[in-house]
Amino acid sequence: MEVCITSLLRDKGFKVTPQRLAIYNMLSSTRSHPNAEMIFNELQAMYPTMSLATVYKTMEILKEIGLVQVLNAGEDSFRYDAVMTNHPHVRCTECGQVEDVPDINIDAFVNEVSQGTKYQIMGQQFYFHGICPACQRKNSN
Amino acid sequence: MEVCITSLLRDKGFKVTPQRLAIYNMLSSTRSHPNAEMIFNELQAMYPTMSLATVYKTMEILKEIGLVQVLNAGEDSFRYDAVMTNHPHVRCTECGQVEDVPDINIDAFVNEVSQGTKYQIMGQQFYFHGICPACQRKNSN
DNA sequence: TTTTTTATAGAAAACGATTATCGAGTAGTT
DNA sequence: AACTACTCGATAATCGTTTTCTATAAAAAA
CATH class of the missing domain: 1.10.10.10 (Winged helix-like DNA-binding domain superfamily/Winged helix DNA-binding domain)
Incomplete structure (x- = not known):
């Protein structure tokens, strides 16, 4: 490194x-x-x-x-x-933390878009937002 | 409207x-x-x-x-x-315009992520970047 | 190792997108 | 028409990020 x-x-x-x-x-x-x-x-x-x-x-x-x-x-x-590998991220809308989305293969989806548009695609970013496990627990109390 | x-x-x-x-x-x-x-x-x-x-x-x-x-x-x-429908966008890194990515069904991909993470997913945004057709033509001249 | 060159660190100012403040004016209600 | 609360627009404030500037540190040359 x-x-x-x-x-x-x-x-x-x-x-x-x-x-x-x-x-x-x-x-x-x-x-x-x-x-x-x-x-x-x-x-x-x-x-x-x-x-x-x-x-x-x-x-x-x-x-x-x-x-x-x-x-x-x-x-x-x-x-x-x-x-540097291209992976989606998910942000908790309550505590604000940003984590990796694990075990997801985005290649098929990226390829589909690349072929469906006339753009020459160079990269992409996928962001999800929701509530993290810790905040879900906090809410249910 | x-x-x-x-x-x-x-x-x-x-x-x-x-x-x-x-x-x-x-x-x-x-x-x-x-x-x-x-x-x-x-x-x-x-x-x-x-x-x-x-x-x-x-x-x-x-x-x-x-x-x-x-x-x-x-x-x-x-x-x-x-x-308001949830659709991906693509931005041209040369002229800066942002367009919709047409004819893409993201539901399957969204579902896969929703099930693969412990987050309660509320929404998502997908952004691609690349070179638009007009700028590709401009470049090749 | 010493000297010379050139890029860098840090402080402070500048910048740009967005938000807040406030007084005059307007929408909706009576 | 009168009243009330919300809104507009101008301006200032905010905040993340970038730029400027000068002493200093890193790399190259001697």
Whole structure:
């Protein structure tokens, strides 16, 4: 991982800095699909001088070199995901958490759309919203 | 249509105003999935005193009474659609236009996800991005 | 290792979409 | 017509994100 991001950055003419490694490591070791502010807060303890602008600029670079994808789950801020495989996400409308939708093969559906439209399809994003198990339990009490 | 929005507004305690009718009529007679500013610009000629804030406030109400849905196609602004059936959208990454994906039945796919997750699914949005026919032609020249 | 070059980090300001505030005016009711 | 509550439009505020600028750190050159 470390090697991967290091060489990828260098190859594209970007410098390898502690901040970039820290941001990518934090993102690739969580499943919470954090937004910029969540990443910033998480890194505060270890990197007290980290700037929110640095998070944004780093995400821009990581997106450019293909290490993260940007999620837009219908909120007012963007979330980031270091898992680059194309998978649907589901957001809880009560607690706001965003999770992966597991064990779903989207290829057949994507192919159907690709063939049914005259667009040259380059990618897609699927977002579901609903109520997560924890909030369902909370509601039934 | 006119009757529909009029009674729906009244039933929910909202007043029927020329601005609200104009905004809804404009939205329901286009396929361009405009954002607030596009709606505002479109109505400038007929309603020169229309405020952008009024567009936003009206969209909030129309969403609440179930006459429009909000689209989030990965841009920095929201788009609006007066067609309430759940259908995928595709955005051209070159010219930025957003179109409906026609003739696609998403029910089977939605059901598969609903059963595969522990969430109580309430809705979903599918966005594709690619290059539209016009831009493909433009590129090949 | 030292020097030189160039990109970067961080602070602060700028930006843009959206929302809130408020006073004057209008819709719907009596 | 009169009354009440809601709404419009102008403006300011908000908030996520981007830009600007300068000291500094990373990489290259010497």
